[in-house]
Amino acid sequence: MMRQWIYLIWMLGIAVTSSAQSExxxxxxxxxxxxxxxxxxxxxxxxxxxxxxxGRLTFVLAxxxxxxxxxxxxxxxxxxxxxxxxxxxxxHFSVPFSDALMDENPLMWSNxxxxxxxxxxxxxxxxxxxxxxxxVVEGKVKYQAVFQSLVDFKAAMxxxxxxxxxxxxxxxxxxxxxxxxxxxxYQKFGSRKIKAGDDAxxxxxxxxxxxxxxxxxxxxxxxxxxxxxxxQKKVKELKK
Numbered sequence: 001m002m003r004q005w006i007y008l009i010w011m012l013g014i015a016v017t018s019s020a021q022s023e024x025x026x027x028x029x030x031x032x033x034x035x036x037x038x039x040x041x042x043x044x045x046x047x048x049x050x051x052x053x054x055g056r057l058t059f060v061l062a063x064x065x066x067x068x069x070x071x072x073x074x075x076x077x078x079x080x081x082x083x084x085x086x087x088x089x090x091x092h093f094s095v096p097f098s099d100a101l102m103d104e105n106p107l108m109w110s111n112x113x114x115x116x117x118x119x120x121x122x123x124x125x126x127x128x129x130x131x132x133x134x135x136v137v138e139g140k141v142k143y144q145a146v147f148q149s150l151v152d153f154k155a156a157m158x159x160x161x162x163x164x165x166x167x168x169x170x171x172x173x174x175x176x177x178x179x180x181x182x183x184x185x186y187q188k189f190g191s192r193k194i195k196a197g198d199d200a201x202x203x204x205x206x207x208x209x210x211x212x213x214x215x216x217x218x219x220x221x222x223x224x225x226x227x228x229x230x231x232q233k234k235v236k237e238l239k240k
Contacts, residue, residue, distance in 0.1 A: 033110040033117040037076065037101055040108060044097075046159045047121040055098065060120040061091040063112065073111040079104060091120075125156040131174075131225040140216040143185070146174055147206050149227050154206075171235055175226040176202040176219065184218045185210070203230070205238050 044050055044057040051058045063072065074085040074093060085093045085108070095108070110117055126149040134141045150172050157164040165171055176183060180200040185192045187210070196202050230238070 031114055033112045033114050035108045035119075037095075037105045037108065040095055041097065041102065043119060043121055043160050046123055046156075048124055049122040053094070055096060056094045057097050058092065058094045061087060061093060062118050062120055063116060064118060065112075065116045067112060067116070072117070074108060076101075076106045076108050078106050121160070123156055123160065126150075126152045126227065128153075128227055128229070131227055134225060136219065139221070140186075140218050142214055143210050143217060144214045146176075146204070146217060146225060147211055150174060150206050151211070153227065167235075168232065171230055171232075172206070173228055173230045173234070173238065174204045174206075175228050176204060177224040177226065178202055178220050179222070181220040183220070183223075186216045186218070188213055188215065203234070203238050205235065 040057065040059070043059070061069075061072065061074070063069070069087050069089065069091055072087060074087065076083040076085060076095065083096075085095060087093050131149050134145050153172060154165045163169050178196050178201060180196045182193050182195045183202050185194065194202050194204070
């Protein structure tokens, strides 16, 4: 099932070597929040809340540091000079869209530190949390059925964040609530039994090779499946 999911993309941008002058002296631009124009366009193309205004792309900005919006400065650094991008009282701002800007691909800069700002947008992705009931045949489900929601979620997110799901980035896992019972994956060259943890669940990370093989997974009667975000500590535990 698809629904609208609000996701925040950090304005980390890319490493650059240019610098700018401030009242405090020289300041490295790569320490400031930034985003290439191409990334802005990519977000807009996948944002279902976009206002259909010809020649403009609209966004909502938020500060992760509770900096008042009237203290945040945004601009597109064009070859012909800086183009200010005013924010309204709710953080809305718009950016011109044109083939010329796509060719130039300017950076959008802010006066705020790198990682302190985020853009809000709406993306249609599978529901996070409890997954729809899976087809169980003789106590077994297919690997692809268990992980299809995760695959769809990652595919949707990668449209706007090409690094989503990679090592060191936000990742997802499937939680199989089994009441403390184990599950077994019947791979081509042997079966693998996975015990439940202290939370009475078996947690599974996505394996593209197993997704292609699509083995059976035996599950206890009444088992429930959830799609969950997991931090790096949890990922390391599951990989062990």
